[in-house]
Amino acid sequence: MVRLEDVARAAGVSKATASRALSRPDLVAVETRERVQRLAAEMGLNLNPAARALFTGRTGALAMIVPSLTNPYFAPILAGAQQELTTGNGHALIAASDGGPGEIELAQSLLGHADGALLIAPRASEDDIRQLASRMPLVVIDRHVRDVPAFVADTPRGVGQLVTHLTELGHRRIGYVGGPDGSSLDRLRIAAAKRRVTAAGGGVDVVGSATPELDTGLRLAAQWPFGSDVTAVMAYSSFIALGLLIGLRERGVDVPGEVSIAAVDHLAAAGGLLTSLRVPLEELGRAAVSALRTAPTAPAARVTKIRAELVEGRSTAVARR
């Protein structure tokens, strides 16, 4: 590895001058600067990040802690965050708890390695998160934690839009297939749905704790745990929605003719087939990183809601009744 000293010697200057020529060019004579810079490039100088971090106290990295790397919901958030970070010459230290140590432990283990952290931890306690925030600049995602800045996908509001879409199509009794964790956000979504549909003179049949897989939808299509007057179903996962669509059609039920199906997330690969709710997750990731980089020491502790957008697909239609 070529060190600063090697370049300095080759250029016939001191380490100090070489260092300045690279990081504070304006403080160095033009010709010296150019000589150093040329030599640095030619010799393939690579400043040792550890040495720099030791002195400056900053690593240039941001930690991102997620429950799972394979969950298609988190991936776009990470992608957006990563992108924003790379743009600013930063690096992403990504850790997934995925059945291993919890998110809090992971974050702690990254304490000195990063300048801050972006945390997605649906199950961690608020106290733990707050304590973490006192040890390093922190931003949480999809959670509300007092005194900690947050970026939240506004799916409750989105579900409201979705319900309005359905009631406008004439649906009154609506099924809702909820998430596996019974998270507080899911409760907010259900509440929002009930509020809207009740206003339209209908009701919501809730089925909880479903795994986000096609098979879940197929099973639900077979069992039909909803009232017989349910003409539309919202599922929190596109895979469940797809399974419902396929399963109902297999049983001779016309989708969307007889039953409408919608997803509360958005699967890009599903294209225009499913009516769904798209949250600009890359943007969410970018915004979170941006907040962390702008105010590295202590980002303002407020909640930024990212609005969801209704994507009308071919899986919802006028209620036939």
Place this chain on the structure above:
Amino acid sequence: MVRLEDVARAAGVSKATASRALSRPDLVAVETRERVQRLAAEMGLNLNPAARALFTGRTGALAMIVPSLTNPYFAPILAGAQQELTTGNGHALIAASDGGPGEIELAQSLLGHADGALLIAPRASEDDIRQLASRMPLVVIDRHVRDVPAFVADTPRGVGQLVTHLTELGHRRIGYVGGPDGSSLDRLRIAAAKRRVTAAGGGVDVVGSATPELDTGLRLAAQWPFGSDVTAVMAYSSFIALGLLIGLRERGVDVPGEVSIAAVDHLAAAGGLLTSLRVPLEELGRAAVSALRTAPTAPAARVTKIRAELVEGRSTAVARR
């Protein structure tokens, strides 16, 4: 941040002894050791990784470079790698090129930050990769690069199994929907398919450059760019396969009664619906990291093939003719 010196002072010993008490406990008197360790825990000591890296020359991190974070094929590889790394107290520096700088540039920017790198770069030149390998311990995935250790999903062999499965069901003329990049691995897959199906007295109709989305499958179902005697289609992506299944059924074609559908990848969320090819990608990621950690300076430059497994689903059946 609590430093080693703080703990040392509190324990009434030198920094050296404190350091040893933590990293080489056997070299320290029992009572001293315990005092230091207790204090370290109580005070929340957090050894500065930069200082340690500066001295040892090792960062404890591994870089993972992928084309995209949202591609469901890469995610399990990263997850497995991450897991293996976390188990050994390592950290993952993940970078995605995703339309930004190329994989090679990303790897270079991480040179001093990691002890080695795991590279997924389907489009980078072999020379660039080899040069990178000379600058840091490197393992490539799903590529063959002379003199660089590689871990490759053996999908060509898997496609052979898939074809055998189909010919045994009586299919002779088979459609193949290829990947978007026209990668060398895709060519190997097609070659393997042709070899097998020709041996059975049939043939393969290839359609190339498809986007891995449902809509692609729906479109193909409508256009049917294959010969009219094609009774089975293999798609490189489960989403395309799903689209085909849904699209064909919408047009009144029975799947799998009249046409069988199979995927060359495996989408866990699709459950038992699709006949597909499962490569243990987490394992692949784990193995790659393990190789990098075991021989950090220069892993043996050989190719490790990870075998694919045929998963029989409900989308393939006996050819009706």
Place this chain on the structure above:
DNA sequence: TTGAAAGCGCTAACAG
């Protein structure tokens, strides 16, 4: 405009 020197926090020789 440049150089000498100190020091970031840690670890490992080397003495004692």
Place this chain on the structure above:
DNA sequence: CTGTTAGCGCTTTCAA
């Protein structure tokens, strides 16, 4: 068994 010392490679006062 423990302490003293030197130094990893960089940046930045402080003087010249």
